[in-house]
């Protein structure tokens with residue numbers, strides 16, 4: 001795997017538009033408004049801008065763009081891109097982020113190298129700088145690294161967010177700080193996307209662990225990689241049961257962020273499903289769309305990437321990331337339906353379907369995060385196809401307990417730009433996991449498949465505040481959108497990193 005950071009940090013500049021030394025200036029335009037252009041742009045393009053809007057050659061619907069050449073005395077940006085922002089009333093951080101991405105993707109197609117984007121003024125300046133920086137950075141993700149030609153490979157864009165020239169310098173500094181945070185979070189989302197996009201013949205448990213070692217060391221995190229012997233020594237029978245059908249040995253990656261002056265508790269434990277390929281095992285999946293199961297480590301990629309972001313954002317509380325890594329294959333030594341496995345926590349599990357493997361490896365990983373002292377837990381996992389039936393492709397399912405913890409995760413996600421929806425842990429459905437022979441079975445039947453999967457995980461949360469993000473339908477975009485190409489999305493990275501940054505808001509640890 002070749003991963004090089006595709007993006008350059010996004011700067012903030014308080015400047016008149018005419019004097020910007022860039023190839024292209026993005027000008028936000030709202031639906032139903034005649035844009036009030038500053039005098040310098042009005043002099044070079046005012047009549048044309050008004051004409052294209054009046055003629056409806058350009059409608060400022062969200063995520064539309066139109067590029068116009070611009071030239072005139074004292075005017076520097078060679079091109080102006082009108083960027084549709086939709087209505088001002090509907091303009092929130094998500095709209096700014098996505099519109100910035102759409103504009104940067106369009107600019108990238110034109111091989112622009114230096115881009116400036118004017119603040120729309122629809123949000124407080126710092127919020128807008130943050131959202132715009134995220135959007136501009138997210139647009140630099142590139143999926144085609146295995147293509148031989150270099151034509152499609154994006155050039156890194158140097159991007160500036162332009163705030164009004166008269167802005168107070170303290171406000172500019174705050175906008176810069178927020179843009180810096182946005183850049184960190186978005187470039188770490190892009191790391192998760194790059195990892196998730198790798199084919200499974202490349203992205204094995206061992207390679208993921210090696211990359212985690214490098215990324216962690218570069219970021220100043222402590223990294224511990226457990227090999228098969230240590231995993232066995234800890235008694236992680238659920239994880240080993242999934243792994244045994246594969247020729248690839250399993251790994252468990254532990255990343256640790258330990259700020260020197262922070263108390264040891266509370267300790268946030270981030271846990272991510274790392275199935276580098278999910279054939280289903282002996283309960284094998286149908287072959288159409290099976291190739292997408294290379295993305296079954298997206299939760300693990302999100303944890304590694306969030307830990308990298310945490311190391312850069314430096315919150316004042318310790319955080320650990322635990323990523324259990326296996327390949328789920330139907331080899332001759334594979335676990336069979338009906339086999340009983342013993343978890344590290346001591347609970348026994350009857351494996352009625354070897355395709356419900358994510359909950360098995362996460363059961364042991366949640367236990368291990370607790371062993372390492374985690375007082376609060378958040379996991380991300382491409383866990384169930386059923387969550388896509390319930391919530392569709394733009395909304396991640398959020399489960400957990402207590403409400404104080406899941407509410408905080410929900411608010412954090414909304415701020416971070418991951419769309420999540422809270423789902424119930426219906427106590428009565430625990431029945432569906434009953435086993436005749438073991439403590440619990442690993443499937444709960446068709447009804448409420450995402451809920452019974454979450455109830456299974458809860459068995460391993462030890463009663464600590466625990467939340468679970470089912471990202472099976474949101475980790476991969478099946479269709480291109482104006483703000484995002486088809487492919488990995490980097491979902492959950494920003495929520496996890498942001499949650500780590502607000503330790504004061506966490507509920508008190510239990511026991």
Ligand code: BES
Nearest residue numbers: 353355356358382383384385386443472
């Ligand atoms: N990795 C899959 C879930 C998945 C499905 C992720 C589609 C991304 C897209 C998971 O391991 C799985 O196979 N889940 C089963 C559970 C069932 C056997 C109880 C499912 O959803 O069908």
Ligand code: MN
Nearest residue numbers: 278355356357
């Ligand atoms: Mn599966």
Ligand code: ZN
Nearest residue numbers: 275278296358
């Ligand atoms: Zn899976």
